[in-house]
Amino acid sequence: MSRVGRNIHVSVDRLRQLANREGRPRRITADAGTCPKCDSHYSADEMRRNLRVCPACGHHFPVTARERMEQLGEPGGYVELWPELRASDPLQFTDLKPYTERIVDAEKSTGMGEAIVCAELQVRHQPAVAAVMDFSFMGGSMGAVVGEKFARACDHAAQKGLPLIVVAASGGARMQEGTLALMQMAKTVIALDALAEARVPVVVVLAHPTTGGVWASFASLGDVTYAEPGALIAFSGPRVIEETTREVLPEDFGRAEAQLRNGQVDAVVDRRELAERIGRVLHILARPPGTAGSTAAPALQWAQGGAQRVGGAVQALPTLPRKMMDRMRPGSTDGEDSGETPA
Amino acid sequence: MTDRKQAGRLRKVTDKVRRGQEPAEDDLWERVQLARHAERPYTLDYINRLCTDFEELHGDRYFADDAALVAGFGRYHDTPVAFIGQQKGRDTNERTYRNFGMAGPEGYRKAMRVMEIANRLGMPVVTLIDTPGAFPGASAEERGQGGAISRSIQMMWRLDVPTVAVVIGEGSSGGALGLGVADRVLMLENSTYSVISPEGASAILWRDASKAKLAAQAFKPTAANCYRWGVVDAVVPEPEGGAHTDHEQAAEILDQYLSRSLVELAAMPPAERRRARRERFRKLGPLRDPEGGMGMATGRETPPPG
Ligand SMILES: [Zn+2]
Numbered sequence: 001m002s003r004v005g006r007n008i009h010v011s012v013d014r015l016r017q018l019a020n021r022e023g024r025p026r027r028i029t030a031d032a033g034t035c036p037k038c039d040s041h042y043s044a045d046e047m048r049r050n051l052r053v054c055p056a057c058g059h060h061f062p063v064t065a066r067e068r069m070e071q072l073g074e075p076g077g078y079v080e081l082w083p084e085l086r087a088s089d090p091l092q093f094t095d096l097k098p099y100t101e102r103i104v105d106a107e108k109s110t111g112m113g114e115a116i117v118c119a120e121l122q123v124r125h126q127p128a129v130a131a132v133m134d135f136s137f138m139g140g141s142m143g144a145v146v147g148e149k150f151a152r153a154c155d156h157a158a159q160k161g162l163p164l165i166v167v168a169a170s171g172g173a174r175m176q177e178g179t180l181a182l183m184q185m186a187k188t189v190i191a192l193d194a195l196a197e198a199r200v201p202v203v204v205v206l207a208h209p210t211t212g213g214v215w216a217s218f219a220s221l222g223d224v225t226y227a228e229p230g231a232l233i234a235f236s237g238p239r240v241i242e243e244t245t246r247e248v249l250p251e252d253f254g255r256a257e258a259q260l261r262n263g264q265v266d267a268v269v270d271r272r273e274l275a276e277r278i279g280r281v282l283h284i285l286a287r288p289p290g291t292a293g294s295t296a297a298p299a300l301q302w303a304q305g306g307a308q309r310v311g312g313a314v315q316a317l318p319t320l321p322r323k324m325m326d327r328m329r330p331g332s333t334d335g336e337d338s339g340e341t342p343a
Numbered sequence: 344m345t346d347r348k349q350a351g352r353l354r355k356v357t358d359k360v361r362r363g364q365e366p367a368e369d370d371l372w373e374r375v376q377l378a379r380h381a382e383r384p385y386t387l388d389y390i391n392r393l394c395t396d397f398e399e400l401h402g403d404r405y406f407a408d409d410a411a412l413v414a415g416f417g418r419y420h421d422t423p424v425a426f427i428g429q430q431k432g433r434d435t436n437e438r439t440y441r442n443f444g445m446a447g448p449e450g451y452r453k454a455m456r457v458m459e460i461a462n463r464l465g466m467p468v469v470t471l472i473d474t475p476g477a478f479p480g481a482s483a484e485e486r487g488q489g490g491a492i493s494r495s496i497q498m499m500w501r502l503d504v505p506t507v508a509v510v511i512g513e514g515s516s517g518g519a520l521g522l523g524v525a526d527r528v529l530m531l532e533n534s535t536y537s538v539i540s541p542e543g544a545s546a547i548l549w550r551d552a553s554k555a556k557l558a559a560q561a562f563k564p565t566a567a568n569c570y571r572w573g574v575v576d577a578v579v580p581e582p583e584g585g586a587h588t589d590h591e592q593a594a595e596i597l598d599q600y601l602s603r604s605l606v607e608l609a610a611m612p613p614a615e616r617r618r619a620r621r622e623r624f625r626k627l628g629p630l631r632d633p634e635g636g637m638g639m640a641t642g643r644e645t646p647p648p649g
Binding site for chain 1: 477479480481483484485486487488489490492493494496497500501516517519520521523524536537538539543544546547548549558561562563564568569572574620621624625627628629630631632633
């Protein structure tokens with residue numbers, strides 16, 4: 001039987017049990033650090049509290065996928081999905097060392113099973129499915145497991161009517177899986193359409209770096225796309241371009257700020273404001289909490305068959321102008337976080 | 344190496360492939376050379392032989408026309424069909440004009456423009472893949488190379504009309520896949536299809552530009568392997584000695600495979616075609632599920648027919 005599209009729910013207890021089983025590699029917490037930009041030194045605790053952003057200069061350090069989940073989610077955390085999937089070695093690939101060895105090393109040094117973590121969580125009270133990549137696992141490269149987990153996350157979000165949050169951090173397709181890694185670009189792009197059919201939004205966050213086949217597939221297809229300051233976002237990296245075309249590239253080539261000017265992202269968002277920003281945009285775009293799975297998305301009512309055929313929208317009509325006027329009144333608290341919806 | 348000597352070695356390689364043998368290590372590098380052979384038929388060589396009244400369209404309607412990618416409509420077996428493909432050049436001038444078959448965002452946007460028209464007017468879409476990769480340049484990045492490729496992939500997947508992609512020479516990286524998401528993917532016997540060119544892989548994985556041969560061996564990007572992995576649905580044979588020896592015959596053989604694919608696809612209802620297209624790409628990529636036994640198994644045990 002094909003396992004495609006089957007969702008596996010893992011209880012928190014089960015996760016604890018997995019986390020504590022014998023022989024499991026200890027997670028290396030990226031800990032104390034010195035800022036490469038301004039040389040400020042921070043303890044492990046300071047790093048964590050500052051969301052791995054240098055308070056002195058704003059430099060964004062890399063974040064592991066699981067820490068990212070904790071940064072975005074509510075207290076009480078997240079429920080990880082399909083953590084058991086592992087890569088295979090279809091090409092028996094060896095470069096400077098065998099691929100199988102590289103996978104084992106990556107698992108040991110990161111404590112992760114693959115370069116992506118998928119989970120259900122709540123961002124500022126807004127339930128969502130998140131697919132978060134981890135650059136520390138083989139450069140965040142996309143092989144069959146990343147493609148499959150991403151595709152399952154899309155299906156899962158679509159089935160539950162939940163928005164999808166993607167955090168990309170990847171050097172591109174995983175070369176050690178050859179042509180099959182290339183195919184993951186098609187697989188992930190196709191999977192995203194489940195969300196389009198379910199009419200739920202996709203928010204993409206581009207962390208440093210997002211390049212190659214990941215940028216040229218799902219990472220460039222968000223409805224709303226944020227980039228972290230300084231993140232390199234490009235199909236071809238600066239070194240490849242300089243070698244191929246002999247161009248001399250500007251200092252900020254492909255960086256988030258330049259890509260904002262180029263019209264490739266919607267905003268450059270500081271990590272310390274990211275959860276708030278995602279929560280706010282989902283509050284506008286996604287179905288209100290508790291109505292997921294129903295067809296009660298406000299925008300949907302307007303898109304399907306006109307307001308007179310949808311009771312909720314008709315009732316909402318008279319209240320809409322008054323609410324808008326309230327918001328425009330000077331000194332009013334705008335009700336943005338009231339959790340109220342027109343219906 | 345002289346041309347005659349090279350031709351002789353290439354013929355040996357082709358013969359081995361025909362007998363279903365995996366080429367030896369040195370031979371694999373010869374295969375890469377064969378896929379890039381300067382006399383190999385390119386996209387327009389096939390289009391001009393396959394169809395009558397080909398009308399090439401130009402420009403993406405946003406910025407420019409990209410000569411590295413050709414797109415238009417023609418009559419193929421008396422049926423209107425859209426043809427899209429990367430175009431390489433033969434002499435130095437033409438190579439520069441075609442940018443070595445490396446399309447920029449304008450190329451993929453032109454492709455999407457033609458796909459949209461084909462879908463609206465009900466024409467099948469045939470793509471011919473022949474590129475060392477999408478163009479790596481600052482201007483391409485500024486105008487959204489990544490998004491142009493991902494949207495081209497997305498549009499191909501969304502098409503209601505039958506689609507066939509053919510790897511005719513060199514199929515490398517996302518630049519190739521941008522035209523590769525079709526109902527049927529065919530691959531010429533001596534072509535290659537890979538995540539990156541051997542030269543690119545050599546620089547990145549071995550940190551040494553001279554290890555391209557080694558990279559080619561590691562990637563094994565041959566038609567036989569791509570068939571085994573399930574990446575392509577059929578391997579299209581080439582004339583004795585390779586497609587470069589006889590363009591006419593190469594186009595005739597491709598015609599047989601292409602027309603058969605289109606006839607098969609035309610018999611399927613559009614919704615069924617799309618469902619199968621999704622399933623086709625969804626199942627690619629073997630993985631392990633240590634707690635649930637083996638995950639999906641993909642690929643084929645048998646060598647390609649023919
Ligand atoms: Zn700093």
